[in-house]
Amino acid sequence: MRPFTLLSSLLLALPLTLASSAAHWSAIAAKSKDGIIKLDSQSYEELLALDRDYSVSILLTALPPQYKCQPCHVFDPAFNSVAASWRKVPKQVREQHFFAKLDFENGQEVYQQLGLTSAPTLQFHPPLAGPNRNSNKLSVITYELNRHGLTAPPLHAWQSGLTPQPFSLHKPFNPIPFIVIPLGLITVAASLYSMRQLLVPLVQSRIVWGTGSMILILTFTSGYMWNKIKGAPYVAAGPGGSVSWIANGYSNQLGLESQVVGGIYGLLAFSIVALTVFVPAQSSPVKQRIGVYLWLAMLVVVFSLLIKLFRIKNGGYPFGLLF
Missing domain, CATH: 3.40.30.10 (Glutaredoxin)
Structure with a gap:
């Protein structure tokens, strides 16, 4: 047994x-x-x-x-x-x-x-x-x-790092991009060609290129890229629990602040365009005179606000205009 x-x-x-x-x-x-x-x-x-x-x-x-x-x-x-x-x-x-x-x-x-x-x-x-x-x-x-x-x-x-032998991460072949991308390019090219009578005047328009250039210039001069790179917050907490949209010092900036600065620069640029293009195009001398007064006043007031903003950011800024 x-x-x-x-x-x-x-x-x-x-x-x-x-x-x-x-x-x-x-x-x-x-x-x-x-x-x-x-x-x-x-x-x-x-x-x-x-x-x-x-x-x-x-x-x-x-x-x-x-x-x-x-x-x-x-x-x-x-x-x-x-x-x-x-x-x-x-x-x-x-x-x-x-x-x-x-x-x-x-x-x-x-x-x-x-x-x-x-x-x-x-x-x-x-x-x-x-x-x-x-x-x-x-x-x-x-x-x-x-x-x-x-x-x-x-x-x-x-x-x-733990397996007996290191190995590579394998990514399987995906044929979809090689099919979708050429078809998408062909579709876009065909659509652009069919709309050529509408698109060609737009591409050749000085107004379109000028507007686009101004938007890009205002975007970059307002500090948008700095905000994206540094990850700046949109607003910050101020004293007493209030909301602050202006960061102290020239080396700091908030998201809302860059938008306000971009808007101020935009108003200043539009005032110059109005004084040099729109006002001279008026046939009436009275309208030209009124336009000069209005847009010049806009230029001075908005520029005074910009200088005031610089003074708020840095109390040692010595210049001022109206405010």
């Missing part, structure tokens, strides 16, 4: 040995479309056997719609992309690391065991046996989603 008992014990232990072998999991990963092993509570324990000589990256997620896990759906394509890139490495290297996924629906016991109350969670489990068992001192390394985000590039950089 004793030999029979020993034989029975060996036969019972054989499935566990096969389940914890790299070849077993490599075959399962090869059958998967994306190279990711789909787990449940039992296979999770089998994959993380204490005698494993391979490493594993396991994504604990909750993709079914009833769980309403939006981050899970955002992070899932990034994880799939990195796992698919790992499939490009040679087979002998690929069998040293596996990508797996455990959905909450299939592994609630594991979630309870780990004390997880949110998803997604990505954990790297280093090998516990074999030549690579001492490469990582930590038993589990968790990917910091709040720090790295939900996109593929930072995930790949983190993962590539």
Whole structure:
């Protein structure tokens, strides 16, 4: 009876040995479309056997719609992309690391065991046996989603530093841009050609080019590019909880301030245009005289406001006009 008992014990232990072998999991990963092993509570324990000589990256997620896990759906394509890139490495290297996924629906016991109350969670489990068992001192390394985000590039950089061999992030060929872009260019060219009788006078118009040039000049001289580069806030908190739209000092600026300065410069430019173009075009001397008075008054008042703004920004500014 004793030999029979020993034989029975060996036969019972054989499935566990096969389940914890790299070849077993490599075959399962090869059958998967994306190279990711789909787990449940039992296979999770089998994959993380204490005698494993391979490493594993396991994504604990909750993709079914009833769980309403939006981050899970955002992070899932990034994880799939990195796992698919790992499939490009040679087979002998690929069998040293596996990508797996455990959905909450299939592994609630594991979630309870780990004390997880949110998803997604990505954990790297280093090998516990074999030549690579001492490469990582930590038993589990968790990917910091709040720090790295939900996109593929930072995930790949983190993962590539832990796998037995660094690997490149593979981006599948997308033929859509090569189809859509030429068709779009052809459509735009055909539309422009059919509208040539309307567009040619506009392109040749001095008014259109002058207006566009003035808008660009006012945009850049008002400090718009400085705001975009520096990330300046639109307004700031002033004393006593009030809202301030003027930043002190010439080296600081707020978004609303740049808009006001651009509007002032625009009024000044339009006043000059009116005095040099619109007023002389009037046939009546009385209208010309009235136009000169009005636009000259506008020029002086608006320029006084601009100087006043400079003085508010810097109290040491010595000049002033009306205000």
